[in-house]
Structures are given as structure tokens and as C-alpha cells.
Amino acid sequence: MEQLTILDAGFLQAEDSDPHVSLAIGAIAVLAGPMPDFAVLTAELAERITSVPRFTQVLRTHPLDLGAPEWVDDASLDISHHVRRAAVPRPGDDAALFRWAADVIEHRLDRDRPLWECWVVDGLAHNRWAILIKIHHCMADGVAATQLLTRLCDGYTEPAETRRPPRRRLPAVPLNPVDWLTAAWRTSTGLTAATTQALHGALDIAGGLLRPAAASSLTGPVTDMRRYATVEVSMHDVEKICQRFEVTVNDVALTAITDSFRTMLLRRGEQPRRTSLRTLVPVSVRSGDAAGRADNRVSIMLPYLPVEKSDVLQQLQAVHARMTRAKGSGQRQAGSALIAAANAIPFPVTAWAVRTLGRLPQRGIVTLATNVPGPRKRMRVLGREVIRLLPIPPLAMRLRTGVAMLSYADHLAFGIIGDYDAAPDVDELATGIERAVSELAELSTGHWRSTPAGTLALVQGG
Template structure:
């Protein structure tokens, strides 16, 4: 058995606390040609799933939630629970695909089985087809989700259509029917390990507490303190979702960076700033300096943890300068704020807080998380996350993967979530919106590439 970490388990609590939330995270891949013979496709996919033990494991919760949930083998694993074939209505265009994606990703995964699903969309206009790979956020974050996608694609060394070789990893031993023995064993093990770890923890504590407190202060203030001027970006959400996409060439972003400096993420967040400003103006709202504070996950995954399916992120909460109209002013403000947040320890504080949570017994930690999730936060308006993807074209059973678009879930009164994923020379934006609270996410999708073009013009490129 393998325990879920505090952040992994937190996404389960998120769903349990808010019935309007589906914690599905995933990608939509568009491929050339057709998926071919259905039976052959399923055999090939089954072989690749076989090579990844975690994809054949389900979650088992401890009795009375005293201990953390654990991953256990699904002794009755059946690919039929995880694979769906679908067809779009005519004209089978991208608009129909995005609507289908929103409906698919808005549904919760079945916790009686491993928490992932693979949907094949057989026909898409232009001699294309698509797949929607979804996993529960307790299983993957953005970076490990990309690793999961790559593990299902063809490896460079194999012939097109050949199955990946098995990893040979053995399954964890099955536990007793009620899990009681294992629960008490984990409690006992934790109790025995704590005295051994205590001296080192106490030695590090003063310095760690100071660093964490410095970084946590702005984080807590951003979440807990109501903004001076709120916006309609923050508010209750329902169960239905909308989904839209945008594309920006990485060559355009590089041209901006060569003139103005900064990072790919700085350019992307500036485009997001322009898009959220456009939404507020279209809704008749005057954007203020704190109208669009966004939740920005930051990966803390080391090279050693590459490919491991779990969550390893911290977070920052920049306030995007939606009150500024000029693209250069927006870009300068975004760069300065991101540099300040990185140097000020906000990301590190979030990471240390998550690490410290691992030392707390699960039961009180779960209670604290549930209580915090019920608090109607008003300080954060949207989600913006950026994940590096494959730089070269991938292949699935010999078919070229033409484009990959990310999907991020929304929760905690965040009505818009914008995920960014680079793939083969393009930065693709996947925009998730609450069906009623964000009916205008198409405006976000249109504004993002236009904002990069304006930035290019203002930079004199």
C-alpha cells in the first residue's frame, strides 16, 4: 500500500466538501487519421496500462478516516470501466469537441475504481480524431499528468503501433477486507518514527518557522482579507462547465522575451491579464488593482520524482494588473510582481506548509482542511497554471498527436480556470468556466492571442 500525501488527499476532501466540484484534471489530444480497429486499440491500450501499476490501483479510505487514504490494487480491474468511445454531432467540429469535453470533465470519477478515464472521440472534421485523458487530481498534478500522457504514447524506440514493454513492477500486497489491521499498523509505525525524527525537526524548527511565517503572511492576507473591490470572477459555482481554447506560437513569445526580457510565463500571464480585463469591461465592471488575484501553482517536482504520479506543487497568488490598459505596463507589472513573489519566499512557504502537513496525524489535518474549504474565500478570482509539455510531436499507436490542450478543474468560488501547456512549438490555453458564472470564456480565448500580438506591436517587434 502507498499513502496519499496531504495535498493528494486534500483533493478528495475538496470534492467531499463541495458537491459542485469535479476534481478531474486532464488533456484533450487531437490526432491525425482515425483510431483504427476498436478491438486492436483496446488491446494496445491495455498493455500500456499494465505497465503502470498505479493505474490499476484504487483509493481505500481508513476506518473512520483516522489514517490517510491509501492506494490498493483493484483486484477486479476492468478496462471497460475506464474506456469510452464517443461520436460528435455533425458537423463534428472543434466547437462540438469543446462542448463534449466540458460535459465529460464536469462529471466526477467513480471512486470504486482507479481514478482515471480515457475517452476516444472517433471522428473530428479534417480527417482527425481526439482522446480525452482524465485523472483525479489526487492522482496527478499538471506535470505528472503530462508524464502519464507520454507513458501512453509510443516510445521513440518502438515501431508504430507496438505496445510499450512492461515495467515488471510488482503489485503491493493485498490487505485485509476491512483494512483495520493496516490502519493500526500505519498508526503504530508513525508513532515509532516520530521520536527518531524529532531531534532533527526541532533543530530545523526555528529557522523554518521564520521562513514560513514570512512567506505565509501575504498568502493568508490574500485569501482571508476581502478585496477592496471584488469582481464577478469570484462567486458560487454550479456543476456544469464550459470549455474553450486558445493557441499562441512559442516563436511569438520568444520574440517578446528577446526584446523585453522575462519568461514564457510572464508573457502568458500578461495575455491572461488582458483577457480577464476584457471580461470585466464587457460585464460593465471597472477593473481594480485587486480585481484579479489568481491562484498560480508552482511545481516543486525534482528530477528524481519525474514520472511519479502524485502532486508536488506549491503556490503563489499574484494580483494581475487588470486595471492597466497598456500591454507594456501590464507586462512590466507582471514581471515585477512575479520576481517579487519568487524572491519573497511565498512559493517556498507554501511548499514548507505542505511538508509540515505531512507530520500531522491525518484525522485532525482532514478536519482542518474541510473546515477551511467551507470558508467562502473572496480574495482569489481565478486559476492560472502553466506546465511545460513535449517539445516534439508525440504518436499514439502510430497516429500523430497534432495538438494537446490542458483542462484544469475549478473550485472554491473560482469561476474561471486557465491552464497552459506547451506542445511542439505552441503554447495552448485550455479555459474552464462555470456554466452560469462564466458564460463569456470565448472572449478569454479570443483575447489571449490578440494580447500577445498587441504586446509584439508595442514592443516594436
């Protein structure tokens, strides 16, 4: 039996704190048709999925949370409870697929069974079909979930484990007290610097959680219904922007989200402010030797996205600067340290604390933006090509929208989840993201120079 970590269990407790949320994450793979025979497909998917022990296990909880939940084998596993078939109504376009996907993702998974579902979806236009994978966040983070998704594909092989090379026996050397004291001093100062950085990061995280964001319609109570929308942009365009302006893929993605949220606020008649969009940005801390493990290994950063700036290039520069500052602030290290410390506290105490905090009206964080690198090579399932791979993020903590980004082959997909009543404009949010990337791609073809203020200016006629 394997116990859940405090981070894994935290997703269960966060779900328990609000009856209107489901802490499931998912992805849609759209494939070229025709769809294989369902019985054959089910048998093949079942074999591939159940090769992961976590998909054959259920949670065993303890009364009054006296111990952490445990993963135990499900002796009565019935694959028909998990691999299901559906069809979208005509004309089988994206709108029909996304409405159906929102209906699936908004329902909670049954905790009496293994916490996953696999839906095979027929009826898509252009002779296509789809697979929707839905798993509880307590099972895996985005990186682990993507790895699990690739197990469904043809030709999957287990990632090679990272092994340390054998230690070489070093020849004995006489002890030099001066060298020993110098090494000890360097070690102690290094630890002090790391501790100081983590402390600063912890204060930043605490401030982000306790300091309310500017009041807006982006946060508040949610219903139990969802809307879902996506948009895909060219990775070639994104990489061209990265090279031209010396930024990261994540910087470009967050800038596109920033510009679209600014447009959303203005469309709703609200003034975007510097403190309007504090964003939860998960950061993977998964090591190479844990690539195949089904669990959560993330820390967080809490930057303000610069919706107060009207120019998309200024937004890009501000996002890059703020993310660089957040990375250097120790937030990532502090998040990992806090989780490690929480694991040392008796589980009943942490479970009670997480549930209590989850019921409080959180006002510091406004949205979620999570970026997961996906397969760069095209995948196949039973010989059918995966044409699109679309992420579905969770929604909780009084956030009314969330955005997940997933790269696949030559595209970067944005999956947007929103509360059905409070975020009826998720389609416009998707359109705004696409428009922002297109504008940045066009700007990247011009000639720019640095100004004394450290910004970039377009050289006229260049």
C-alpha cells in the same frame, strides 16, 4: 500499500466540500486520421496505461478519516470501465468537441474504481480523432499528468533516474576551531534567513487567503455544469517577446490572461481594480528523481494580476515585477513548509480542517493560472501524429474560471474552464488571450528605450 500525502488527500476533501465540483484534470490530444481499429487501439492503450501502477489501484479509505487513504491494487480491474468510445456530432468542429469535453470533465470519477478515464473520440472534421485523458487531481499534479500522458505515445522510454555520484572518501584533516566556528555561523545564519523568508511567505499566503479581493462576478457559487474553450499561440512569438522584453514565458502567458480578464470585466460593466484578480499560480517543486512519480508536488504563489492597467506592455512589466517579488517573498518555500508540517499532524485533524475550510466562502482568490511545460517534439500514437495537445484545468473553491497552459511542439495552448451559468463568455476570454499575445508580438518588433521611471517607451519611427 502507499498512503496519500496530505496534499494528495486534500484534493479529495476539497471535492467533498462542494457537491458541484469535480477535482479532475485532463488533456485532449487531437490526432491526424484515420482512427485505428477501436479494439486494437483499446488493447494498446490499456497496455501502456496500466504499466503505471497507480492506474490499476483504487482508494481505500478509513472510517471517520482515522487514517490517510491508501492506494491498493484493484483485483477486479475492468479496462472497459475506463477506456471508452464517443463521437461528436457534426460538423465535428472545435465547438462540438469542447462542448463534449466539458460534459465529460464536469462529472465526478467513481471512487470505487481507479480514478481515471480515457475517451477515444471520433467524428472530428478534417479526418481527425482525439483522445481525452481524465484523472483525479489526488493522483497527480500537472507535471506528473503530462508525464503520464506521454506514456500513451509511441517510443516512450522511462526517464533516467537521477542518482547521486558515489561519495569520495576525503583525506583526514586536522580540526581547526576557527574554521569550524565560521562554518557553523554561516550555516546558522543561512537557516535563519531561509526560515525568515518562509515566514514572510506564509504571512503573504495567509493574507492572500483571508483578504477579500475586490467584489466582482468572477467568484461565487458554481453549478455542476461547465464550459470549455481553448486558444493556441505561437511559441516563436512568445519566445520573441521574452527575448525583447527580458521576461519569462510564464510572464507573457499571465499578461495575456490579465489583458483578457480586464476586457471581460469591462464587458460585464465592472471596473477592474488592483485587487480584482488575485490568482492562484501553482509552482512545481518536483525534483528530477521524482519525474516519473504519480503524485502532487506543488507549492503556490498568490500574485495580483494587474487588470487595473490598460496598456498591455505596462501589464507585462507589472506581471514580471510582481512575479519576481512573489518568487522572492518566500511564498513557494512557505507552501512547501506548510505541507510538510501538515503531514506531521494526525490525519483526522488535517482532514477535518481542510473540509471545514473548503465549506467556507473563500473570497481572496479569484482565478487559477497553471503553466505546465509539455513535450517540445511532436508525438505519435499508433503511428498517428498528435496535432494538438490541449489542457483542461479543474474548477473549485468558488472560482468560476480557471486557465491551464501547456506547451507542445511549436505552440502554447491555453485551456479555459468556466462555470456554465456564471462564465458564459469563456470563448471571449480565449479570444482576448490570443489578441494580447499578438499585440505583444507586434510590439516586440519595435525599438524601445528605458525611461527614468523604469518603464519602456517606443522610439517613434523606429
